[in-house]
Amino acid sequence: MSKIIPFKAVRPTPDKVALVTCRNYDDYSPAELASWLDFNPYSFLHVINPAYVHSQKITLDKRFKGVAHKYQDFKNDGIFIEEEKAVFYLYQIQTKTQSFRGIVAGTSIEEYKNNIIKKHEDTLQYRVELFKDYLHQTGFNTEPVLITYPDRVEINDWILQKKKSQPIYHFSTTNKEIHTLWQVDNEHEIFWLEKQFEQIPELYIADGHHRSASAELLYDEDKHLGNPNLNYFMSFLIAESDVKIYEFNRIIRDLNGHSKDDFLEKISDYFIIKPKQQELWKPQDKFEFGMYLDGNFYALFYKINDNNNFNNKNKSSILSNLDAQILYDKILHPILGIEDLRNDERIEYIPGKQSILTLKELIDEGEFEVGFMLFPSDISEIKLLADNNLIMPPKSTYIEPKFRSGLLIYEL
Missing domain, CATH: 3.30.1760.10 (Conserved hypothetical protein from pyrococcus furiosus pfu- 392566-001, domain 2)
Incomplete structure (x- = not known):
C-alpha cells in the first residue's frame, strides 16, 4: 500500500510562471546565473541565491535566512499565490524528443522509513544534514523527489482524460521545453487517485535520495512541534515506462x-x-x-x-x-x-x-x-x-x- 496526499501548494501567478520558474540552480554556470539574475527580477533564482554577488562572503546560516526573507518578499509582492485547499497536480514536460507526465503529491515519511518507498543510491551525511538545515530555516521545498510506480492502465487512462481539461499553466522555456500543469481539486478525483496508489505495494525513488533523506531527518528532529506537513515530502510520481535513464x-x-x-x-x-x-x-x-x-x-x-x-x-x-x-x-x-x-x-x-x-x-x-x-x-x-x-x-x-x-x- 502506498499513501499519497494532496497538499496546499504555493505557486506563481499564471501571468508570471514562465518568468519565475527556472532550472535547477546547479545547472547554471556562474556567468549564466549572473545574466539571468540581472535580466529577470522575477526569477526564482533570486530566492534560492539571494545577494548572489556576495554569496561567497556570507555564512550558510545567513544565506539560508536570506532565502527565507526573499521568498517572503516574493509572496508579499504577489508573485506567489497559495492554494485555498489541498490538491493534487498533473504535470507534463515536453522536450524536443520526449514527453513526461506524472502526479505531484505528498508522500509519506513513515512509508519511506518502512522501505515501502525504496532507494537505490547512497547518500552523503553532510549533504543530508546541510539540506535538512536549509529546510528548517527556509520553511519550504520546491524540488520534489522523483518517484516511479509500476504502470497502471487505470492511471494512464485517467491522465489521458485529464489532459483534455483546461490547465492552470501552459508555457514554454528558453531551453525549448513546454510545461503544462493541471490542478486536481475535485474531491472524487482526489479520492480515486488515493485509492489507486493504495493498490500499489511499493514505490521507487528514481532521483532525489538526498532530499528524501533530509526530509526524514527534519521529521525526526522537529516532529515534536506537531507540524503535520513534516509527515510528508513533495514527490513527482511518474510511471516506470515514462522515466528516461x-x-x-x-x-x-x-x-x-x-x-x-x-x-x-x-x-x-x-x-x-x-x-x-x-x-x-x-x-x-x-x-x-x-x-x-x-x-x-x-x-x-x-x-x-x-x-x-x-x-x-x-x-x-x-x-x-x-x-x-x-x-x-x-x-x-x-x-x-x-x-x-x-x-x-x-x-x-x-x-x-x-x-x-x-x-x-x-x-x-x-x-x-x-x-x-x-x-x-x-x-x-x-x-x-x-x-x-x-x-x-x-x-x-x-x-x-x-x-x-x-x-x-x-x-x-
Whole structure:
C-alpha cells in the first residue's frame, strides 16, 4: 500500500510562471546565473541565491535566512499565490524528443522509513544534514523527489482524460521545453487517485535520495512541534515506462603510470578489445563499454563466464554484474588506482545525454587521458537493487525528467 496526499501548494501567478520558474540552480554556470539574475527580477533564482554577488562572503546560516526573507518578499509582492485547499497536480514536460507526465503529491515519511518507498543510491551525511538545515530555516521545498510506480492502465487512462481539461499553466522555456500543469481539486478525483496508489505495494525513488533523506531527518528532529506537513515530502510520481535513464560516462586524467600498450594488455584479461579508430562508437547493449584513448575509439566486450552470470539473482551477483560496478572492479580500481568514485579528483563524469564528442574533446585537449562510455541501466536493474537493499556505485544514472524550481512549493 502506498499513501499519497494532496497538499496546499504555493505557486506563481499564471501571468508570471514562465518568468519565475527556472532550472535547477546547479545547472547554471556562474556567468549564466549572473545574466539571468540581472535580466529577470522575477526569477526564482533570486530566492534560492539571494545577494548572489556576495554569496561567497556570507555564512550558510545567513544565506539560508536570506532565502527565507526573499521568498517572503516574493509572496508579499504577489508573485506567489497559495492554494485555498489541498490538491493534487498533473504535470507534463515536453522536450524536443520526449514527453513526461506524472502526479505531484505528498508522500509519506513513515512509508519511506518502512522501505515501502525504496532507494537505490547512497547518500552523503553532510549533504543530508546541510539540506535538512536549509529546510528548517527556509520553511519550504520546491524540488520534489522523483518517484516511479509500476504502470497502471487505470492511471494512464485517467491522465489521458485529464489532459483534455483546461490547465492552470501552459508555457514554454528558453531551453525549448513546454510545461503544462493541471490542478486536481475535485474531491472524487482526489479520492480515486488515493485509492489507486493504495493498490500499489511499493514505490521507487528514481532521483532525489538526498532530499528524501533530509526530509526524514527534519521529521525526526522537529516532529515534536506537531507540524503535520513534516509527515510528508513533495514527490513527482511518474510511471516506470515514462522515466528516461541515461548513463554517466567517465573521464580519467591519467593511466596511473601505465603505458598505453601496458594498459590495453591489462584490460584484455577481462574484455575483448576491438579498435574502432575514428568511429564515434557507443555501447549497444549491457556488458559492452566504449573507450576513447590516444585519439582512437575502442569497443570493449566483457568476457562473460560462469562466475558473472547475470541470471544469478543472489545479492553479490546482482551488484557485481552492474556495468558501472564492472568498470570499477576490473579497470578503475585495480588498474587506474581510483578507490573513491565520489571524491577522487582524477575522475569526472559526463551525463550520457551529452554528445560523445564532448568526451572526445575533453580528452583531446590534454587534461584527461582516457574516457569510458557505458550502456544505461534500465528500471528493472534499479528496482532489483532496491528490492535487495543494494546501492549503485556513485554516478551510475542520470535520470529525467527534471522538475522546474519555483513551479510548486511545499511549505513546512
